[in-house]
Amino acid sequence: MSIFEYLFGFRYGNSLVNLANLPSVSAAVIKETVPCLRSDGTMGQMEICKDEYGQKIECPRGFHDEDEVKIERCPGKMAPPYYADLGKKANDVFGKGYHFGVFKLDLKTKSESGVEFSSGITSNQESGKVFGSLSSKYVVKDYGLTFTEKWNTDNTLAADITIQDKIAEGLKVTLEGTFAPQTGSKTGKLKTSFANETVAVNTNFDLDMAGPIVDVAAVLKYQGWLAGANTQFDTQKAKFSKNNFAFGYQTNEFAVHTNVDNGKDFGGSIYQKVSDKLDCGVSMKWTAGSSDTLFGVGAKFALDQDASLHAKLNNKSLIGLGYQQKLRPGVTLTLSAAIDGQNFNAGGHKVGVALELEP
Numbered sequence: 001m002s003i004f005e006y007l008f009g010f011r012y013g014n015s016l017v018n019l020a021n022l023p024s025v026s027a028a029v030i031k032e033t034v035p036c037l038r039s040d041g042t043m044g045q046m047e048i049c050k051d052e053y054g055q056k057i058e059c060p061r062g063f064h065d066e067d068e069v070k071i072e073r074c075p076g077k078m079a080p081p082y083y084a085d086l087g088k089k090a091n092d093v094f095g096k097g098y099h100f101g102v103f104k105l106d107l108k109t110k111s112e113s114g115v116e117f118s119s120g121i122t123s124n125q126e127s128g129k130v131f132g133s134l135s136s137k138y139v140v141k142d143y144g145l146t147f148t149e150k151w152n153t154d155n156t157l158a159a160d161i162t163i164q165d166k167i168a169e170g171l172k173v174t175l176e177g178t179f180a181p182q183t184g185s186k187t188g189k190l191k192t193s194f195a196n197e198t199v200a201v202n203t204n205f206d207l208d209m210a211g212p213i214v215d216v217a218a219v220l221k222y223q224g225w226l227a228g229a230n231t232q233f234d235t236q237k238a239k240f241s242k243n244n245f246a247f248g249y250q251t252n253e254f255a256v257h258t259n260v261d262n263g264k265d266f267g268g269s270i271y272q273k274v275s276d277k278l279d280c281g282v283s284m285k286w287t288a289g290s291s292d293t294l295f296g297v298g299a300k301f302a303l304d305q306d307a308s309l310h311a312k313l314n315n316k317s318l319i320g321l322g323y324q325q326k327l328r329p330g331v332t333l334t335l336s337a338a339i340d341g342q343n344f345n346a347g348g349h350k351v352g353v354a355l356e357l358e359p
Helices: 003-008 012-021 088-095
Strands: 030-037 043-050 102-110 116-124 130-140 145-152 157-164 171-180 185-195 199-206 213-222 225-234 239-250 254-261 265-273 278-287 293-304 307-314 318-328 331-340 350-357
Touching: 088 254, 088 265, 088 278, 088 293, 213 239
Parallel strands: 102 350
Antiparallel strands: 030 043, 102 116, 116 130, 130 145, 145 157, 157 171, 171 185, 185 199, 199 213, 213 225, 225 239, 239 254, 254 265, 265 278, 278 293, 293 307, 307 318, 318 331, 331 350
16 A cells, blocks of 8 residues: 555555446456454465456455355354453453553554564553554465564563464464563563364463473363363472363353452453444452452443444442544544542543554
8 A cells, every 4th residue: 555545545446446346347357365364363264356457356246156246254163262362352341442541652564575563652641651662573474484573662672483274274383582681581482372163272381491381271162162271380390380260151242251260269251242333241350268359341332333432330430431433544543531430539530542553
C-alpha cells in the first residue's frame, strides 16, 4: 500500500477487482493455496483467487468444486485452547479496551521485503516512567520459519526462532533468548506446542545450566468439554513448584471455566455472546484461608463496526469504562477510565489514552 492509498483511501486495485467480477469482462483468474491462521491459533491452508494483475478477488461462482461462491475462511475443526488460554473469552471482556493510568502509542508497519516492524511507547502517569519497545519479524513461509528480534528501553535484547508444521503437522517449536548488556544476564527457553482436534499440549524448558525449570500443560477436549492440567518441576530443587487444574465447557457463543491453582487459589469465569453486538462476562477469584472474594461483571457493546463501549464493575466498587473508535482503517483510538466508587470524592481515579497505527 502506497502513502497515497493510506492517506486518501484510494486503491486502484479495487476497481480492477470489481471489473474482474463482472460477467462482461473476460479476465484470468488464478487460484493459489496460502497458509492461514485458524480460530484456535493453529496453522492451516486455504484457497484464494487473484486476477491477472495479482489483486486478491472473490472467487467466481463455480470456480471451486462446490457450485457456490467459496467463503474465504481457514478450514479445519477447532482444536482445544492451550492451558493459558482457558477462560480467554471472558478475560478479553475484562482486559481488552482498557489502558488505565497510561498514555500509549503503538505502530505496526511492513516493508516491501515482508519484514514486519512493531514499535510502542508507554508513559505511566503515576511513576512518570516511559517504556519503549521495538521488534521485527520475518517469516520464511516455504520453510515454516519465523525470526523475531526485540529491544526495549530497559536495554534488553531478545531473539526468537520458530518453526511450525514442518517437523510434524500441528507442532510448533520456538527457541528464545534474551541478553542484557549492562548486567551480562542471559536467559534461554525452548518452547513446544502441539494441537489437534482432541488435545493441546505445550512445554516450556528454562535453559538454565544450574538446573532447568520444566513447565508442562495439556488440555483435552470432548464434545465441547475441556479438562486441563499444568505442572512445573524445578530440577535444581527437585520438587514440583506448580500444580494447577482446570475444567470447563466452551462453544462459539458460550464458555464456562473453573480452575484450582496449587490447591489454594480458586477461580472461575463465564462468557456469553448475547448477540452480534453484546458480549458479557463474569469472573470470580477466591483464596483458601481468606474471606476476601473478588467478583466482577463486564460487557462489551459494539455501537457499529468501527466503535465499541466497554464497562466492568467488581464487588469493591471499582468501575472501568472504555471507548474504542476506529478513526479510519489502521487507526484505532482507545479512551478509558478507572473510577473508585467507594472513594469517589477522594480522587485517585485514572484515565488512559491509546492510539494504534497499523497501515
